[in-house]
Amino acid sequence: MIVYGNTGYEQPGYAINNYCLLRLMIDEKFQGQGYGTNAMKKIIEFIRTFPAGRAEYCWLPYKHENTTARKLYESFGYIILTVVKLLMVRISLC
Numbered sequence: 001m002i003v004y005g006n007t008g009y010e011q012p013g014y015a016i017n018n019y020c021l022l023r024l025m026i027d028e029k030f031q032g033q034g035y036g037t038n039a040m041k042k043i044i045e046f047i048r049t050f051p052a053g054r055a056e057y058c059w060l061p062y063k064h065e066n067t068t069a070r071k072l073y074e075s076f077g078y079i080i081l082t083v084v085k086l087l088m089v090r091i092s093l094c
Helices: 035-047 067-075
Strands: 002-004 019-021 057-062 079-083 087-092
Touching (some): 002 035, 035 067
Parallel strands (some): 019 057
């Protein structure tokens, strides 16, 4: 699920006027087959068309213990910003 601006959840200050990828889930039996990588490519490509408005970042929360997700996000250039209940990471859209 992709959101622009206010997500309605607890969010960092940089959420305003930026995109958030709230959920990217791949069923366990399909993990490790490239679906997550292909989905991220398409998601970032779509977000960079700025369908809801201009933005500087796309950010996303994920659970710290989900190392598979972290590796995927880092491979696309996401950087860890804050560690609270969930890790917040973002990637530049420019």
